Amino acid sequence: MTAIPLRVDGSERRAEPGHVTLQALLADSLGERLVRRGCGEGACGSCLVLLDGEPVLSCLVPAAALETASIETARSVLSDPRHAPLVGHLLARGAFQCGYCAPGFLVAAAHLLAGDSALDEAKLREALSGHLCRCSGYTPIVDAVLATHRGEPVREIGARDDLRAKLDGRAAFPTDPLPQRPGRPPALVAGIRFGDYASATIRSVDVAAACVVPGVHAVLTARDLPGGTIGGVDVFDGDQPVLADGETRSTSDALALVAAEDEAALVAALAAIAVDATARRPVLDLDESLADHRRVIAGRSNVIVQFSHRLGDVAAAMASADLVIEATIDCAAADHLCLERDGGAATWDGDTLVLRVPSQAPHLARAAATRATGLPDGQIRIEAPRAGGSFGRHLVGGFECHLAVLALRTRRDVRLVLSRRDALQHGPKRNDFRARCRMAVKDGHITALEADMLVDSGPYASVTPSMASLLASEAAGPYSIAAQHIVVRALRTNGPTTAPMRGYGSLQVGFMIERLVDKAARRVGVDPVAFRLANLKAHRHDGEGRAIPGDGPPLRETLQRAIALRGAPRSMPGPWRVGRGLAVVHAKYGYPYGLVDRVAVKLAVGSDGTLVVSSDVSDSGTGVAAMIARRAAERLGLSSPPRFVFAQALIDDPTGDAFAAGRPAGGVRAGIFRAVEFLSTTAVSRVLLRLAPIAPDRYATLLRLAAPLVNGGHRALMAFKTWMFPLARDTASPNISGSRSLFLLGTAARNAAAAFEKRALAVDSESYRRGDWRSLAITAGGTLEAIGTAALPPGRLLDPATGNQTGPADFMDATHACDVAVHPLTGEVRVLRHVAVHDLGRVHDLTIAEGQIRGGTIMGLGLGFGEALAIEDGVVTATSLREVNLATTLDAPDELVIELLESGLGLGPDGAKGIGEAATVAAPIALVSAIADALGVEIDRLPLSLRDVSSFAAQHSRIE
């Protein structure tokens, strides 16, 4: 076959034949990073290019039909000075976060601007509705295009150098095509044969036919693994196999791996794998998982972990109440739906295996790959600087183990990118949740709460224990409730594997308490705003649960502002019914199980005069990297922030030795570090998990007895670790956004800047004062650098009352008020006005803050209504993005009002709090509250569909 001649972005290129679509040809043959495949079916727009001047979805153009063609990608837009205002407006608004969808939007916007002389917002939203963005909420993209169209001057561009890099392709995403390396064969393509059933006995996995498919280099089953058999997240329980052997406990389980020369050989080999399996009746329902002791999925019980706490006399409060509300609350599983599909690449750098994978916990990814391959620590490097969305998805393992063992077997570079179908059907999901709860009300006040919460972990522990811990501590939400009896149990099921989603459980537990409050207000006949105001927490509490003297959290302010901003209700013509809903959220923020003790940030300047700030923050679009740079700039009084560079050394060597001195920890030091890490987190959680099956009361007694010993030992270990490894990370924890990162990284950045300034003044104060970094570096001998650290104040690993970890914590305080119109026959829901009032402690960057709130709100509204994840018999039935109903540009509320408050109460720099999660928590709760109000019914589940809403309306009509 002959090469295909093409003109791409003005250059004559010759593409290898063999690719099915134009997108594959551009990306995989020509290495074009800006033509991405988010869906492969024309729903997401990530692959949009101009073909002979006309926009086409390149994933739908057969490559073989091309003869000579002129193709323009986003690169043409970026290099064309006429489009500089468009790029400027997009950057100035922080219009993209993860940036994965950006090239497609760029091509579409540039084409629209060139062709339509009368653009308005409605036209733009319609024209861009073929593009999906999971992060931004679309409005800043639409605004930027409109501003360009109107010829408005570009505002000062913010500090998001990371965003520009994502836009122009300098920033590589994990699943981007691998550049062809001179002297090396091209990368192999890899695929996974997943199990077909939620639960099955596997008698054999016959790969003989697959092995002889021409072009196949490796076919691996569980028996071929070179190292350990455990993959996944090994923080709480090492129970998730790299490859299933003998049984599958979920459709997320992989049975075999294939690496092949090309896609055709890969597809043929995967199809040739013969699996002899017998389906078993899966355990899918949470109540069934808890009650059916004969069908235990693993260990001695399906209970993975439990938390409980008692406060006051619940029985007495219930007995004396004016009203007791009972409810069963359900929040179904959801998909994180990152625009970038799951996958990554494994490449060889000499003898070092480099894994480029999306991960918010790169230390855990490295540990998993090390176990699976048997390679020593120093021979595996994780490169995880950014991902095309995460929302919690990449807290748990991806496919690093699978990539690693295939690369090790073949000694070739390997690239694995799941199809959207596989990502949907086999990737992790947000935890299913059910709560049976009762709330007592007397004289308009909530006097007691009783809740028995069950949370689905899928077949493996994953990081669910930390989420369950949060559910237990947040049950009362924003309200003062004197008597509580809360039990939370994380359960194994044969459902998909799980990863917490934005809010880390706060959505589920917040939905529970807010639904109870709405019901109570309605039954008592009190306005829901007044009922809430009468019951809001009167005091703030620290992470230990102790009341802090003074005012309550800034909830009252958010609620009152939201009510003021929502104004009078709008009317709609019949048969539409209008309703108003509220959600008040007071939730712990960035609160992992297992304390993150310290982070380190380095500020350095080399002889090229570039000031660089670095830390090990994986960037899923959160702006944390930008925040670090800004905090350093503030401390140094700079007008433009330093460039952020991902600190690979902290991932390669979590002791911090390599980061500080450029050489990794020696064998004994590394061994001591690993032992301390194991004892301080993993060992404790393993013991807790082993105790999980016993009855809640006995469990509580054991915890009370064990707590002093555990906490004392933990404090001693932490003190030792701090002394011996002052820059070390806690490798069991993710390095994500949120208040904890904001506090730790922001403080460390300022400390690094302070240390840098001190050194600079000592070395060459003149150059420093002039901002002449190059001269400063030269005077310093070529490089001047300083490291700053920050540590969380210590907490208790084991609260004797609850089994929870306690420690310093921020709280997200927010109120969302939602006005909807609901069509009772069709179930259509139109958001007329949505008000989001958030206390952010301190707003350092208004663009980033508003972007996070807006994007989170739109995502949350989608999670409340419309987004569907049909699961039948434990198998996700959706095969494409079209079926899951992501919101588009056309699904925005008629009016979205955002107001940000600054209480200064956060742990972060100048009292700042984290931003990203609260809106996704509050928006769906307020939306369902409004739908219930419109229909005059009680709705206790999330998410809702058209059919659900219509059915609720019909039931209500019959009742009437």
Next chain:
Amino acid sequence: MPACLVPRSVNDAGMRVAAGAIAVAGGTVVVPALTANDAFVPLGRLPDLSRLIVEPGRIVLGATTTLAAVAALDAGGEAIGALRDAAAAVGNPHIRRMATIGGNLGWVAQPTDLEVALRALDAEIELVIDGRRARVAIGEARPLVRTRRALITAVVVPITPGIRSAFVKLTTRRASSAAFASVAVAARAGLVDVRVALGGLDADAQRCATAEASTDGAVATLAATAARDARITRGAEAFRRRAVQALVERAAARLGVPA
């Protein structure tokens, strides 16, 4: 890489398709499923398939006419409002710019928005089958394409003076979202000579004869009859009946007949 079999003529394309090759025009339906072992026939360069003929009493739309072009048709007036509405409701703007009317009617597994609209308009389909040209009623085309590998070449839409038509559908999202139910209504002023076509309810689009017969000029009667008598085999029956009722009222409102 799939083999590209460039056709010399419409008949040649028809024969290649009959022999097992996949017809590709816009590609929005078939390309996602295309594999390296497939052979396909690109239809884009056959001028006969992209013709637009406006004659008294009918419009002929070549099979490769894009949905964007259908949505923007100047010809046909209010009689083909349902066709324009339906074309404008498919997928998203990028899809509509690529997708063609022939692909939409032939290769999509389920009855499409366009098919529902064309049912209400009594459209006919021209196709090549077994080497011969034929014209069939709209409802017969999909089975011929899917089971006998016929190639759709054109859609013939009658223009009946005095008729107005409209199409509406119920989707979760306003772009790239499948219809739970769809309705096309064509009628003369005062809801006379009403034709009602329904989609999203069954494996086939359907005309609702009882609703068409029962009309007394009142939208409520029309909507209630259509909701009652719709053939629903795709589950959620009660919900879909409620949706049909609302959609018939909505379509009638677009024709200027309020509920």
